[in-house]
Amino acid sequence: MVTVQFLPDDKRISVPAGSTILEAARAAGVTIDSPCNGAVVCGKCVVQLSPDDLARVVEKGAHQLSAEERSRGQVLACAAEVHGDITVVVPEGASLRDLKIRSHGEAAAVELAPHITKAYLPELNATRVYAGGALLIEEEGDTVDESYGVVVDIGTTTLVVALVSLTSGSQLAAASALNPQSRHAQDVLSRIKIGSEQRGLEELRSGVIGEINALIGQTVAEAGVDRDRIYEVIFSGNTCMLHLAAGADPAPLGKYPYTSTLTCVAWLPAQATGIEIAHGGLVYLPPVISGYIGADITAGLQAVRLHESEETVLFVDIGTNGEMAIARDGKLWATSTAAGPAFEGMNIRFGMRAGEGAIERCSFQADGSLELRTIAGTEAVGICGSGLMDIVAELVAHGVVGKNGKFVRPDSGGLPAKLAERLVERDGKPAFLLTEKVWLTQKDVRQVQLAKGAIRAGVEFLLREASVPVNELQQVLIAGSFGYHLTAESLTTIGLLPAGTAGRISFVGNTAKSGGEAFLLNSASRREMSDLVQQVQVVELANCKDFDQVFVAALSF
Structure with missing residues (x-):
C-alpha cells in the first residue's frame, strides 16, 4: 500500500501500489476534473507533484502534456500510477458559479x-x-x-x-x-x-x-x-x-x-x-x-410549439448531444447524434468551460490581425465552445484551414503575413497561435470536424426522412445554452448547417427550461406532449445503412 496526500484539502488515503492518482482521489473523496473518465484523452486532470514525488509515479499511455509541463512536475491524474508515498497538489478550477x-x-x-x-x-x-x-x-x-x-x-x-x-x-x-x-x-x-x-x-x-x-x-x-x-x-x-x-x-x-x-x-x-x-x-x-x-x-417542442407550425421548421439543440426535430405538414421527425464534448471545450488542448478568461469571440481583420474577446475581458487562458466555433470558422473562411480540415503550410502563399506567422509548431505538430499562451492544434480542428459532422449528418437524415429539400426549409431554430452563444455565420461557414439555411436561422435559447416552465404552469400541456411524443417518427441513425458515407461527407468544411 502507498499513501497519497491531497492538498489543499489535506486528505490522505492508502491505496494499492500501482493505483492512479485519479483512483486515489476518488477513493478519498477529492474532486479532480476528469471529463473523459480516465481514458487519458482529454488532458484536463492535471495535478502538481514535487520533483521527489515525481520520481515515485509512472506515467502510462500517450497524453497531451508537453515536455515543459512535465518538467514542472505536472502530470495527468488518470495516467500517473503511484508507486510510493506522495503529496498531490490539486489546482483550484474555475468556480462552478x-x-x-x-x-x-x-x-x-x-x-x-x-x-x-x-x-x-x-x-x-x-x-x-x-x-x-x-x-x-x-x-x-x-x-x-x-x-x-x-x-x-x-x-x-x-x-x-x-x-x-x-x-x-x-x-x-x-x-x-x-x-x-x-x-x-x-x-x-x-x-x-x-x-x-x-x-x-x-x-x-x-x-x-x-x-x-x-x-x-x-x-x-x-x-x-x-x-x-x-x-x-x-x-x-x-x-x-x-x-x-x-x-x-x-x-x-x-x-x-x-x-x-x-x-x-x-x-x-x-x-x-x-x-x-x-x-x-x-x-x-x-x-x-x-x-x-x-x-x-419534449420541453423544447412545447416551448416553440413546433407541432403547430404551418411552416417547415428544423429545431436543433446543440450541445454535448445533438438532438433535433423537423416539422412538416403537421408531422414530426426526430433524431439524436453523439456530438461529443468538443463544443463544451473538452478534448481541446486549451479548451475550457465558459468561465473568466475564455476566448468567446474571434474575428480576423483584412490585414490578418486577430480580434479576440474573452469572458470578463481578462487575459486569454483558454477557449470555450463559442470561441472555438468562431476561431475555426474564421480559419476556414480565410483559407488557413482547408476543406479537409488540415492547416495549410505557412509558406504556401496567399495568406496575409500576419496570419502566416501564426502558423507555428508546438510539440512538433502544426498549431495556430492565438496568443503566446493559447493556441489551436490540428487535433483540435479534427475534434470540431467530428462534432459538427455528427450534427450535420443528423440534419441530413432528418431532411431525407421528411422529404424536405434544404431550399424548402423556412426556419431553423437553434436551441440550448451553448447554441445561444453561436453565430449563424459560423454555423454555415464550418458546415454544421447547410449553406442554404443562411438568413433563416434563429436562436431560441434554453427551451429545455422555458418548456419545463410551461409544464409547471399548465397541467394540460403535459397531457398534450404525452400524446404528441407517441406521434413523433424517430429516425435511428444506427439503422441508416449509408450513415458512414453521409457522416464522412459531413466532415468536410
Missing part, C-alpha cells in the same frame, strides 16, 4: 392552470394543497398565496434552476452551475458506463441532486421565499440525465434497443429523490421521445 450559462429561453404563452392548487378552509384555519385534485398535504393557516414550483434543466454539462410562482406564473429567480457529473465524465456514454454500477450511480446521483439543492437554496434566498412552499419540481433533461438524477439504472440506454428503465410521465416523491422541498412534494418526469431523445427536446 462563475460560468456563463444561458438560462433564458423563448416560450409560447400558456394558460395558468398548474398541477398544484391550494384551498383555504377558514373553519379549520388550514390550507390544503392538492396535486391534480388529490390531497397532497395540509398546512396551518392561510398559505394560498405561497405556492411555488421549480424547473431544473439537467444538461449534460450545465444545470439551470428556475423558481416560479404558481399563483402569478412569473419566474422569481434563476441560478446555474456546472453539472458535477461532468467532472467524472463529459459524455453520456461514459456516464451510462459509470452509472451501470451501483456505487457509480449513487455517486452521480448524489452529486447532481446536491448541486440542484444548492441552486434551489440560492433561488429561494434571492426571492425571499420559504422552500417548504415549493411543492413540485420539473426535471427537464435528456433521458440519461433523468435516469441518473432519479437513481435509475441507465445500463439499458447503452445497448440496443436503447430502452429506458425509468417510467416518464410520472411523479416521484421528492423526498425519495433527495430533493429538498415541502414535505410530500413531488418531482415530475416529462415524457421522452426515445432512449436518446429526452425530456429536454
